[in-house]
Amino acid sequence: MPTSGRATNRNDRSENSGSAATTKRRSRRRFLAGVGGAAAVTGLAGCLGGSGNDSDVSIIAVEGEGRLVENLIDDYVRNETDLSIDVTLFPYANLYERVSSVLTTSGTGYDAILMDDTWFPQFATYLDPLEQWLPDGLPTDQLIDTTVDITTWPTPGAPTVPSAEGMDEEIRGQVVVGNTQMFVYNTAYYEEVGEEEPETWDDVLRAGKSIDEEISDTNGYVIRGQRGNPANTNFMSIGWSNLGDMFDEDWKYQWDSSEGEDVVSFFVDDLKSISPDGVGSFNSDQVLNRIGEGSAAQGMAWPAAASTLLDDDTAEADNLEFIPIPEGEVQQAPMQGNWLLGINSNVSDSRKEDAGTVIQSIISKEAQDRYVDLGGVPFRHDTFQDNMDAEPWYEALYESLQNAKPRPRTPLWNEIDVTQGEYLNSALTGDMSPSDVVSQTKNEAESILENAGYY
Structure with missing residues (x-):
């Protein structure tokens, strides 16, 4: 699978001082504490079932990423805005149900909603256009373009869903967690086999084969191949980078081709051949364990995984390097996994004004500098540029x-996501061919879309 050179060049990583390294360790522990959450508090919130309508602004959010936002509110936003702010946290699965219930029934229990970006196409029309409620407007010169586009509905440059036909593009939320896929590799293993930092997927495979053959008890790669969403999440950036968009402007599936078969084969045959046995059952924990202990040389990682892998207790922490996802024949295409904060259209204008004031504060440069110190995942150009040494993976994330x-x-993405992930898993376990993966995904995805009136 031939590949082109990189579209952009990374700057050389600077050496960090001892004090910076200490800051990194503290930040990683804070990040892990936030993501780990407190089940008792979440359970209590769920039992109470209420929002903070006695407060000026009530926010519903997810445990983990939402707790980091809550920490930022406690540390900075509440005093800066002089507003009383209530944050109610739910586990991921419960949050979707609660958000759906509030928004689709014209509920007013929560003024601001923190949601996964995959939920945004379903709930965008229940969120107010944001800019009118921000006292100072969006700091668009400092917001990374992709974090603005993903909060705009209909989404710029993407096929339009039937329900959004004729709508003007409007920003209906703001990214508050700059979560995006990265790549991690073991520099010691690469050096041992005479390979340099991988820039393309061909580089990954070539180095992985050498490591697999030459270093005992070590696999050259590790796939997250569990059936459904995990397998597809692990595959999508490879698909995008080598094939371009999955759907055309008319929502027709584009990966059912000989090129598509080759890319699936690269994932389920080539990468699998240098991965541990049984990757068809691997989820994030198994991937992180293999990379962290050194029995696998490389794989994909999200910011939370980066924090875990660089923890002081990780055996290979000093040898792990984080870089952007490698390039394919078409582009470099890491998967976006942002969390977005929007204002509930159902609440009163006065509460929308207060919610806008809170969001304005959260996305400010001053707040984002605090957020970095708390272990948060930033999304502003100037925040990254002024804090690039705060975490070893910030440069790759930026x-x-x-x-x-x-x-x-x-x-309908969640249904399509699981469908392709099930077929990819079947190919990983030897029960389906690459050609069947793309043809069956096309048939089922287009059936899902057709039944919903897309064509």
């Missing part, structure tokens, strides 16, 4: 955010 691709912007 470049990745600028090249990131959102998952197809349809409310």
Whole structure:
């Protein structure tokens, strides 16, 4: 699978001082504490079932990423805005149900909603256009373009869903967690086999084969191949980078081709051949364990995974390097996984004004500098530029955010995502061929879309 050179060049990583390294360790622990969450608090919030309508602004959010936002509110936003702010946290699965219930029934229990970017196409029309409620407007000169596009509905440059036909593009939320896929590799293993930092997927495979053959008890790669969403999430950036968009402007599936078969084969045959046995059952924990202990040389990683892998207790922490997702024949295409904060259209204008004031504060440069120190994942150009040494993976994340691709912007994505992920898993376990993966995905995805009136 031939590949082109990189579209952009990464700057050489600067050496960090001892004090900076100490800051990194503290930040990683804070990040992990936030993502780990407190089940008892979440459970209590769920039992109470209420929002903070006695407060000026009530926010519903997810445990983990939402707790980091709550920490920022406690640390800075509440005092800066002089508003009383209530944040109610739910586990991921419960949050979707609660958000759907509030928004689709004209509920007013929460003024601001923190949601996964994959939910945005379903709920965007229930969120107010944001800029009118921000006292100082959006700092668009400092916001990375992809983080603005992903909060705009209909999404710029993406096929339009039937329900959004004729709508003007409007910003209906703001990214508050700059989550995006990265790549991690073991520099010691690369040096041992005489390979340099991988720039393309061909580089990854070539180095991985050498490591697999020459270093005992070490696999050259590790796939996250569990059935459904995990397998597809692990595959999408490879698909995008080598094939371009999954759907055309008319929502027709484009990967059912000989080129598509080759890319699936690269994933389920080539990369699998240098991965541990049983990757068809691997989820994030198994991937991180293999890379962290050194029994696998490379794989994909999100910011939370980066924090875990660089923890002081990780055996290979000193040898792990984070870089943007490698390039394919078409582009560099890390997957975007942002969390967005929007204002509930159902609440009163006065509450929208207060919610806008809170969002304005959260996305400010001053707040984002605090957010970095708390272990948060930033999304502003100036925040990255002024804090690049705060985490070893910030440079990779910054470049990745600028090249990131959102998952197809349809409310039906979760169903399509699971479908392709099931077929990819079947190919990983030897029960389906690459040609069957793309043809069956095309048939089922287009059937899902047709039944919803897309054509």
